[in-house]
Amino acid sequence: MLPRIDHLELVAPLYQEFAKKLQLLPFNGDVNCQYSARLAVATDNSIYQQLPQLVLHPKSKEDIQLITSLANEDKFKVIKFSARGGGTGTNGQSLTPGIVVDLSKYMNRILEINIEENWVKVEAGVIKDQLNDYLRPHGFFFSPDLSTSNRATIGGMINTDASGQGSLVYGKTSNHVLGLESVLANGELFSTAPMSIDAAEELAKQENTHGNIVKQVLSSCQGNRELILNKFPRLNRFLTGYDLENVLNKELTQLDLSRLITGSEGSLAFVCEAKLNLTPILKAKTLINIKYDSFDSALRHSPTLVAAKATSVETIDSTVLNLAKKDIIWNSVSDLITDVQNQVMDGINIVEYNGTSIEDLAEQVSQLTQRLDKDIENDSGVIGYQVTTDLASINKLYAMRKKAVGLLGNTKGSQKPLAFAEDTAVPPENLADYIVEFRELLDGYGLDYGMFGHVDAGVLHVRPALDMCDPEQEKLLREISDKVVTLTAKYGGLMWGEHGKGYRSEYSPEFFGEQLFSELRKIKTVFDPLNKMNPGKICTPIDSNESLVSVDDTKRGYFDRQIPVNVKDSFKSVLDCNGNGLCFNYDADSPMCPSSKITRDRRHSPKGRAGLMREWLRLLEYKGVDVLALEKNIHGWSVKKLLEQTVNKVRNHFIEENKGDFSHEVMTAMSGCLACKACASQCPIKVDVPDFRSRFVNLYHTRYFRPLKDHLVANVEILAPLMAKAPKLVNSVLESTLYDKFSSATIGYVNTPLLSVPTLKENIDRAVVQGKYEKFNLTALQQLSAEERQKYLLIVQDPFTSFYDAKTVEAMMALAHKLGFKPVLLPFKPNGKAQHVKGFLARFAKTAQNTANFLNELHQLNIPMVGVDGSLVLCYRDEYKQVLKDKRGKFQVLLAHEWLLGQVKDKPLLTIDLNETKYKLFAHCTEKTMLPNSEKQWVTIFTEFGLSLDIVAVGCCGMAGTYGHEKVNLENSKGLFELSWQQKLNALDEPQVLVTGFSCRSQVKRFTDIKAKHPIAALLSCLS
Ligand SMILES: Cc1cc2nc3c(=O)[nH]c(=O)nc-3n(C[C@H](O)[C@H](O)[C@H](O)COP(=O)(O)OP(=O)(O)OC[C@H]3O[C@@H](n4cnc5c(N)ncnc54)[C@H](O)[C@@H]3O)c2cc1C
Ligand code: SF4
Ligand code: SF4
Secondary structure (H helix, E strand, O other), X not given: XXXXXXXXXXXXXXXXXXXXXXXXXXXXXXXXXXXXHHHHOOOOOOOEOOOOOEEEXXXXXXXXXXXXXXXXXHXXXXXXXXXXXXXXXXXXXXXXXXXXXXXXXXXXXXXXXXXXXXXXXXXXXXXXXXXXXXXXXXXXXXXXXOOOOOOOEHHHHHHHOOOOOOHXXXXXXXXHEEEEEXXXXXXXXEEEOOEEHHHHHHHXXXXXXXXXXXXXXXXHHHHOHHHHHHHOOOOXXXXXXXXXXXXXXXXXXXXXXXXXXXXXXOOOOEEEEEEEEOEXXXXXXXXXXXEEOOHHHHHHHHHHHHHOOOOEEEEEEHHHHHHHHOOXXXXXXXXXXXXXXXXXXXXXXXXXXXXXXXXXXXXXXXXXXXXXXXXXXXXXXXXXXXXXXXXXXXXXXXXXXXXXXXXXXXXXXXXXXXXXXXXXXXXXXXXXXXXXXXXXXXXXXXXXOOEEEXXXXXXXXXXXXXXXXXXXXXXXXXXXXXXXXXXXXXOOOEOOOOOOOHHHHHHHHHHHOHHHHHHHHHHHHHHOXXXXXXXXXXXXXXXXXXXXXXXXXXXXXXXXXXXXXXXXXXXXXXXXXXXXXXXHOOOOOOOOOHHHHHHOOHHHOHHHHHHHHHHHHHHXXXXXXXXXXXXXXHOOOOHHHHHHHHHHHHHHHHOHXXXXXXXXXXXXXXXXXXXOOHHHHHOOOXXXXXXXXXXXXXXXXXXXXXXXXXXXXXXXXXXXXXXXXXXXXXXXXXOOHHHHHHHHHHOOEOOXXXXXXXXXHHHHHHHHHOOOOOOOOHHHHHHOOHHHXXXXXXXXXXXXXXXXOHHXXXXXXXXXXXXXXXXXXXXXXXXXXHHHHOOOHHHHHHHHHHHHHHHHHHHOOOOOEEEOOHHHHHHHHOHHHHHHHHHXXXXXXXXXXXXXXXXXXXXXXXXXXXXXOEEEEXXXXXXXXXXXXXXXXXXXXXXXXXXXXXXXXOOOOOOXXXXXXXXXXXXXXXXXXXXXXXXXXXXXXXXXXXXXXXXXHHHHHHHOOOOXXXXXXXXXXXXX
């Protein structure tokens, strides 16, 4: 039996008291002391791990004032904070042993826009893509870019002075901040915007915080101007944190304190609101993908491209390209970066031109392509190029480029590409030579690495692969880090060209020099004399004895290495998650993690769940539990065992101490997962939550009872066929309000779907009697000749469509019949998916083996087998393989579109009742994430039939099997539907709506008046 797990890091009494007092104030945000909540923000994308004491989610700047004012009471003066946005920092910027103040959960409103004056005002938790989606209809965008744009917040961007592709033209975040509304460590509101030097000098005379800050900044920046100009490198990625140079304008007539806060990594103030300038969207773009025989050729060629006045030049090496080729993302770009015949493509540069029309750009593009043609002839390393002007294709290419860092993490073995020297910037003309030396350095240690970056700005992204579970490699990391600092300085560059300092703050004195570094400390002192704001980052107050954070500080590897190697291997993806946060994707139309989207709770994301699982495994080891042995022992059954387990579970239910069991917190996070499997394919590391979640749930219930609804769900494949014996009677009960109330109150199950009447069996039996179809008879099928078998099609049943949506299965049979096949409905065999989802793993293994045996026998017939529901058919390919391994056998069940695709190709079309309906496809998330071409293939099929079909981009519908029917999930399920599906459906007429998933069709029926059809039903209706 699983033991109770007590976590070891209790909240310190002072912080407990702080939390209690805060809750007595009119604080509207959330105060969370739970271990799981603290763990969820103990990591970012860096190698570090630091557990905070509390997590606060304020709802307004007034809430932040309450937090900081309370922390100024004598008793709480030692309390420290770190602001947090998307938590995508690569150097531990938002990690703290104090309190994490997360502004991303609630403070994410767009407050005001003024088109005439070209600005927008937002709260700090707004996500960069959220802002740009809002601005797009107005013809504007917020131009500083970053790869994490779908999850990084404006507050985070400001505090790291983020920038990325196109920075030569668009600059850094600080170039676009018009004003900030912040809260200081002492609780005062602090507004910043450019002011004249006269006004600043006047303000400096005031004896208050604002006056003291202005006085110090003037003194530090005016007095040391020459030194600053000499010290700060003339680079596009200039030296920030704090930006002593640009706080004054060039003419020295203006002071802008916002420029000091940008890049300060939360060490000066909480940024609550920002007024940002807007950039008009240029309608036309042309992208030229230039292919090279080596990465070195690509780098050496890049100055030519910059000189050709490109808006941006990005580079990618072969390691990253090859990783992208293995990822789902490649499907979207494969025809935009094709291989060159008889050549090895070992690097590409992506050149972008922007303008008001394609014609405007034609001249520049033509000049460059003529040059490229010559370069190809001259064997200069250029081996080919492709030009694209289609905006959708261009966006796909950038999406691939943006995923590159994440992809780097997806490597085999225990050495993982790590962020610690990954954003160096050198003058672009030095880049190629610098990289030669950088490579020599890494090659000297025999390390693997991939490289890509913004060559126009001289910024290189490189993540050498090391194993932080190995203390020796941890030492090596420090050694390499120091050497990169020296190398970068040698080439006149910066260690932190893009991602900020964080735990690399110890190198600050080296880059700023002693004198300017002490000016930074004086500035820190006037903002935050008690060193409460993200202490240890950038610098400490001038008189403080507290130290800076260090590259050698505690890393995630310290915790991970406490988990035994065989457990790590068994729970591989749990360990492999590198925290890049792609699973926090804000885009409602992306399938990536619906539970994260709807809850905005980091625990309810793949990253959150993987992090909790890691800690759970670590604590189990601490308790001396062999988790793999425990899993094995669950299998097997005896009356004695059952009795013992029941007695234990009753006891565990009533023991008071069990209430604090950490497993409950893990269980809560796992219960919120919809098992949609988007993470398993969309995450660059392929973190498969449903896999480890079912293993966890299985183990959890060795200690605690399962809820009744889990038993109900797991037995749905036994119950449905039984209920279908008297469907009308059962439906009359199910549809009564009284039953719904009863079921909701007792089982926790709502809106139970109704059985199909007449049943599938009745209709098919009738058709068999009428001679339309043949009844399943294995012996008869075995006796058919190979040629005869070619005319047959076996229809695999699943519990949902067969019993609740019989018309769809019938449509599949009828369609096959009309296409000249003899469809045979196979007897119903449980699929087991529901058992897997609910963690009944032993039962699932049994179900899966029985069904696999049956399907393998049929496989011998060499007759195609087709199923209609994506999530269940794909369970045969995925979960069956995971659980049964070799015992799964080789049977294959196709989805309707996979089979149809083979039929429409090279075959004369049937007579079609052509209609004008513009069909719209809403595909099931599991289907489109596991089979990334499925939507396109449906379009091909419809086109072959002469029908029009468009793909509708939607996220999760919120149903996901039985998730949406569980009372506890009802609100989230509805919220998810409204987030993405509702609006899209509102714009359509019922006949247009084609939905591939049974769950999704049920959800559409539940929340709209639309009765959505499966695409096969639409095809059938068009066949004359
Ligand atoms: C895969 C990957 C790719 C990346 N690519 C880029 C890139 O192209 N360009 C780039 O610039 N960066 C990049 N980064 C780094 C990171 O995404 C940026 O630094 C981003 O700006 C951080 O935003 P965030 O909301 O996640 O902030 P967090 O990580 O939460 O915080 C970052 C820092 O800002 C502070 N902070 C956050 N919000 C506030 C606030 N409201 N008030 C005060 N302080 C605050 C935090 O204390 C912390 O010091 C990348 C990171 C990853 C993982
Ligand atoms: S689960 Fe995947 S996408 Fe999410 S943080 Fe981990 S590695 Fe990144
Ligand atoms: S299965 Fe779906 S809901 Fe669950 S963690 Fe993965 S993406 Fe999120």
